[in-house]
Every structure is written in C-alpha cells, then in structure tokens.
Amino acid sequence: TQLLEQSPQFLSIQEGENLTVYCNSSSVFSSLQWYRQEPGEGPVLLVTVVTGGEVKKLKRLTFQFGDARKDSSLHITAAQPGDTGLYLCAGEDNDMRFGAGTRLTVKP
Amino acid sequence: ETGVTQTPRHLVMGMTNKKSLKCEQHLGHNAMYWYKQSAKKPLELMFVYSLEERVENNSVPSRFSPECPNSSHLFLHLHTLQPEDSALYLCASSQDLWQGLEQYFGPGTRLTVT
Numbered sequence: 080t081q082l083l084e085q086s087p088q089f090l091s092i093q094e095g096e097n098l099t100v101y102c103n104s105s106s107v108f109s110s111l112q113w114y115r116q117e118p119g120e121g122p123v124l125l126v127t128v129v130t131g132g133e134v135k136k137l138k139r140l141t142f143q144f145g146d147a148r149k150d151s152s153l154h155i156t157a158a159q160p161g162d163t164g165l166y167l168c169a170g171e172d173n174d175m176r177f178g179a180g181t182r183l184t185v186k187p
Numbered sequence: 188e189t190g191v192t193q194t195p196r197h198l199v200m201g202m203t204n205k206k207s208l209k210c211e212q213h214l215g216h217n218a219m220y221w222y223k224q225s226a227k228k229p230l231e232l233m234f235v236y237s238l239e240e241r242v243e244n245n246s247v248p249s250r251f252s253p254e255c256p257n258s259s260h261l262f263l264h265l266h267t268l269q270p271e272d273s274a275l276y277l278c279a280s281s282q283d284l285w286q287g288l289e290q291y292f293g294p295g296t297r298l299t300v301t
Contacts, residue, residue, distance in 0.1 A: 083229065112289070121191070121277050121292030122230075167230070177230035 082106055083170055083178035091184040095157055100181040102168035103150045109171050111151050113142055116165040116180070158185045189213055191293035193278050199299045200268065208263040208296045210278030216291070218284045219261040221253060224275040224295070236261060237284040268300045 114122035128144035235243035252264040279290040
C-alpha cells in the first residue's frame with residue numbers, strides 16, 4: 080500500500096502556465112518534505128513543512144501543509160522549462176515514506 | 188568533492204556476479220541511508236545507519252548486504268541478484284538520524300541485472 084499518494088502522476092504544460100500538484104495520505108505526519116529530482120541525479124530538498132496549515136514560498140513555488148498534517152500541495156506560478164523534473168513528497172510518522180512522484184514537463 | 192558521491196554511476200551485472208556500490212559523504216553527517224528507486228514506484232528505504240551502526244533493515248533480501256566502515260562511507264554489496272533488482276540505487280545522508288527528513292542524496296547508481 081502506497082501511504083503517500085501523489086497526483087497527477089504526469090503533467091505536461093507550456094511555459095508560463097500555473098500548476099498545482101498534490102500529496103495525500105491517511106496518515107498524520109510530524110513533518111513533510113518536497114524534493115525535486117532531475118534526470119540522472121538524486122532528489123534535492125526544496126522545503127520542509129512542520130505546522131498544520133503552514134505555507135512556505137520559494138520564489139515561484141508555494142508549498143502548503145494541510146491543517147490535519149495529512150496532505151500537502153505544491154503550486155508553481157509561471158512555470159519555466161527549468162522546473163521540469165520529478166517532484167517527490169516525503170512524510171515522517173514513525174517511519175519515513177515517499178510518494179511515487181509527479182513528473183512535470185514544462186515546454187518552452 | 189562536496190556533498191554525496193556515488194560510484195559507479197552505471198552498472199550492468201549478470202545474476203551470478205558479485206559487485207559493490209560505494210557512497211561517500213563529505214558533509215560530516217552522522218546518518219546514512221540506502222534507497223531503491225524503481226520506475227513509477229515510491230522510493231523504498233533499504234538500510235539506515237547512524238554512527239556506523241545499522242538501525243533499520245526493511246525486510247531487504249539477503250542478496251543485498253550493506254557495510255558502513257565509518258561515518259563517511261557506505262557500501263552495498265550485491266550478489267546473485269535478480270532482474271527485478273534493476274533500479275536506481277540512491278544513497279543519502281543527514282546530520283543525525285532522520286533529522287526531519289532533511290536528507291542529502293547522491294546522484295545514484297543505475298543498476299541493470301541481466
């Protein structure tokens with residue numbers, strides 16, 4: 080059973096568009112991370128959220144942690160080709176879990 | 188060298204071969220991890236080491252054998268693998284165990300078992 084469900088699995092958009100990807104679970108997490116992984120590389124940490132309802136911004140990326148600390152979203156404004164990659168969420172309960180990721184392609 | 192490095196980057200091996208994957212972290216971290224990443228599946232945590240002691244083994248087949256000789260180096264010894272073991276093997280480190288999941292990953296070893 081995949082405890083962290085990420086959606087959509089694939090997303091292809093044009094440069095300049097906005098998008099939101101989701102990370103959902105039935106488990107409560109003490110913290111949740113978002114990573115981006117580019118081809119041929121390992122995941123790179125983007126952000127950590129800890130408090131329910133927390134919103135963090137990283138340039139054009141906005142991360143939100145659900146009030147119940149079971150889900151999270153990542154919103155990208157005015158996507159650029161450099162945003163292309165696999166976006167992974169990871170949550171910590173008594174163990175650590177990764178989602179399968181959303182593969183984003185931004186076309187110029 | 189900075190960060191987390193892994194060698195080799197690519198490995199093709201037969202089912203009867205024995206090979207080893209190497210990971211080295213230059214960050215002064217105390218915890219290191221091995222993950223398996225298969226297509227369309229979540230990262231699977233395989234092994235966890237904290238201060239050179241194995242603290243977790245998530246029901247990984249015995250054909251995978253980890254070794255942590257010191258806090259900077261982590262090995263994954265492979266023998267009699269199966270084709271379904273083909274995957275990207277990622278090493279990661281963190282300052283201390285879990286550390287809020289703020290892990291630093293290496294680039295991975297792409298393993299193909301023929």
